[in-house]
Amino acid sequence: MNEKTGFVATGVVTLRVVDTSTDVTGTRTNSTGVAVLISVAAGVLLAILWSFEFVDSVIGDNVANTLLGRAAKTTPIDGSVAGLLFAFVSGFAGTFTACNIAMAASIGPMSAAGAGERTGLLRALLRPLGAFAAGMVTVSAVYGFVGVLLGERLPQLSTDVVGSMPVRLLQSSVVFGLVGLAMVYLGLASLGVVRDVFAGRPTARVVALGALVGAFLIGRPYPMFVKLFHWAADTGNPLYGAATFALQSLGNILLVSVLFALLVLGSRGRFLRWLAGNPRRTAVITGTLLLGLGVFTVVYWDLRVPSLFGFGWFPAMPYN
Numbered sequence: 001m002n003e004k005t006g007f008v009a010t011g012v013v014t015l016r017v018v019d020t021s022t023d024v025t026g027t028r029t030n031s032t033g034v035a036v037l038i039s040v041a042a043g044v045l046l047a048i049l050w051s052f053e054f055v056d057s058v059i060g061d062n063v064a065n066t067l068l069g070r071a072a073k074t075t076p077i078d079g080s081v082a083g084l085l086f087a088f089v090s091g092f093a094g095t096f097t098a099c100n101i102a103m104a105a106s107i108g109p110m111s112a113a114g115a116g117e118r119t120g121l122l123r124a125l126l127r128p129l130g131a132f133a134a135g136m137v138t139v140s141a142v143y144g145f146v147g148v149l150l151g152e153r154l155p156q157l158s159t160d161v162v163g164s165m166p167v168r169l170l171q172s173s174v175v176f177g178l179v180g181l182a183m184v185y186l187g188l189a190s191l192g193v194v195r196d197v198f199a200g201r202p203t204a205r206v207v208a209l210g211a212l213v214g215a216f217l218i219g220r221p222y223p224m225f226v227k228l229f230h231w232a233a234d235t236g237n238p239l240y241g242a243a244t245f246a247l248q249s250l251g252n253i254l255l256v257s258v259l260f261a262l263l264v265l266g267s268r269g270r271f272l273r274w275l276a277g278n279p280r281r282t283a284v285i286t287g288t289l290l291l292g293l294g295v296f297t298v299v300y301w302d303l304r305v306p307s308l309f310g311f312g313w314f315p316a317m318p319y320n
């Protein structure tokens with residue numbers, strides 16, 4: 001046998017033996033590297049181009065004003081039922097804010113969890129959504145309960161500043177920095193770059209991601225959420241705080257839940273079968289979404305936002 005060419009001579013014919021294991025591994029490693037680079041670049045670019053004025057005011061305010069039939073930011077909340085409605089509507093209105101857009105990364109993990117369901121299309125839809133909501137509501141409800149007990153002692157409700165930067169935004173930078181790093185890790189784990197603690201447990205991954213989305217409330221500076229937080233704290237009822245925060249989170253994920261339902265039901269399960277047919281494809285979709293939006297979260301909240309108040313430097317867009 002010629003070791004370089006891989007030819008084996010027999011008495012009658014010559015067989016060519018091709019060993020592709022190294023090539024496959026090398027190709028996979030290269031494709032993973034490309035996926036990581038593209039995801040990181042996309043996350044950084046999104047952080048540079050993001051217009052918080054547009055998504056907060058043009059989209060968020062208009063959606064809330066339309067659904068509530070009044071000026072959401074300025075009209076007082078006039079009762080417990082109105083507070084619950086305001087919680088859900090303001091959560092939905094904040095879907096595209098910089099403190100919430102990263103939840104779009106949940107589409108990949110939920111699809112992967114749904115692809116593993118073999119007991120019916122409806123269950124393949126509801127089980128991932130239920131797992132995601134369970135992780136999210138647990139964190140948001142606990143924070144609402146504790147938030148009402150602590151009230152003004154929380155930096156999130158403080159009017160103090162450090163230099164020119166509000167203390168509430170410092171809390172945002174810390175919380176979203178940690179959440180973003182967790183998403184970056186989950187993305188790299190899905191791509192096989194680091195150890196995946198959720199390997200073989202797609203539902204557990206969805207629960208953990210839901211908990212991270214629930215933690216968005218711990219750092220959220222969105223004005224309508226701060227208004228809700230003040231209202232809940234003024235009631236002095238921690239159970240009411242838990243309920244309003246849970247509804248705020250459910251409003252946040254309404255759009256992504258509808259999108260997931262459309263992917264599953266609209267394709268009659270073909271989308272999930274397409275994912276299940278190629279685990280590598282599932283890993284790349286999940287990993288790139290988590291990594292890209294995780295990088296966006298870290299760069300936006302820990303580099304761009306502090307730079308607006310003189311802490312460090314970040315490219316400034318003309319509309320900011």
